Amino acid sequence: MDTSSTPRSAVVLGAGIAGLAMARVLHDFFDAVVLVEPHPLPADDRPRGGVPQAHHIHGLTARGLDLMEELFPGLDRELEDAGTPRLDHGRDVLTCFPTGNAPRVDTDLGSRLSSRALMEARIRGRVLALPNVEPRTGLRVTGLVTDAARSAVRAVATDDGGTVPGDLVVDTTGRFSRLPRRLADAGFPTPPTRTIDAGVGYASGLFEAPDQSWLALIQPTVCPDRTRGAYIGKLEGSRWMVTLVGACGDHPPADQEGFRAFADRLDNPVVAAFLAEARPVSPLHRYVRTENHRTDYHRMPAWPDRFLVAGDAVCAFNPLYGQGIGVALEQALLLRSLLAARTGRSTPSGPVGVAGVAELTGLAREFQRRLPRTTGYAxxxxxxxxxxxxxxxxxxxxxxxxxxxxxxxxxxxxxxxxxxxxxxxxxxxxxxxxxxxxxxxxxxxxxxxxx
Structure with missing residues (x-):
């Protein structure tokens, strides 16, 4: 693996949006990119297994949409062709504060509302079409394989008893990543962590309803008196996603009768009028693991070379704030800039292969130290x-x-x-x-x- 004649390979753990974005970047610098994922990858727009958020509302921030277009040019148009609405966050979003609804104003803050399954499927289709990206599904990572000096990761061990070697390994296994334990098993110290849990839970379902004067509605929770809120957004296929939210343990139920009773106590005539005309077209799905969780890998006194961790595996946000996808895309672009600087390619295009091991030495440490700049705002x-x-x-x-x-x-x-x-x-x-x-x-x- 250390000889310059050996083809350079990268391994990405997890085929969610963070992993797909990393694979897209690595395609430009490595001869082969292996995408390791425990669940099957659907060939269409169906939700992928192991993604609880697939059944809840998704929207890119205006910043996130810009980053997505930079990494996947033309994807915004592709989502538009699939029927996803584009909205101005001032003009098309009705924000319901406790003291009244915010005025509708033009802001030039454009974004997309789409189902998670559609967005991920369109990104996945682009990445898997790249000639040097190989998906390996049905594999679960069980550990890290380091060199004899435990200075660098050389491969990952999998539950089939084998290993997947790589010159660079990127972990994007999400908010429930087992990486701290795997690092400990490999002889590395435990990273510092921080968790902030507001006790938020929500339930979501798809509905058919008449068009409204708005494309999305937000009623935020407000501490300490307003524990209940709502998010409604129009998706592709003229469907609406309705999400009812409860903070501080006041969670909505996942049955239609209880769901509507919970909504009645929002004291919001707009939501009440919408649900009066809405017809459910999917089951309700509930989610309560919304805590903000941050693992400060950049503060570890020792870190293995040639191994990166990104996405929710580093910093997972309360999903209601819609920050996760944009941050993951920003981290992928950070990796692209670091690799471009090390290989002397300011505008990478097409698989070129990393010239040698020297370009990878110290990359992991630099990436982890710069990662907090991408997560701080969110x-x-x-x-x-x-x-x-x-x-x-x-x-x-x-x-x-x-x-x-x-x-x-x-x-x-x-x-x-x-x-x-x-x-x-x-x-x-x-x-x-x-x-x-x-x-x-x-x-x-x-x-x-x-x-």
């Missing part, structure tokens, strides 16, 4: 209110929490009354503006005036 967005919910749930609310709650209440009042504040709120949520934009002079002035 982590703050996802944990800002979830951390308050978590402390409220534990009975440990702080003075700072009460100050933030006061500020959010005034912010929601301002966003419901002022189009400019509503547009700023949308831009921050879509990663088109920094969170500090919500502390700008215009927003602060409205808040100090009582919203």
């Amino acid at each position: 982590w703050r967005m996802s944990t800002f209110q979830d951390a308050i919910w978590a402390r409220h749930r534990a009975g440990r609310t702080t003075r700072r929490d009460r100050a933030v709650t006061w500020y959010l209440d005034r912010l929601y009042r301002a966003a419901a009354a002022d189009p400019a504040t509503a547009a700023t709120f949308a831009r921050v949520f879509q990663r088109a503006a920094p969170p500090t934009a919500l502390l700008g002079p215009r927003v602060l002035l409205r808040i100090l005036r009582g919203g």
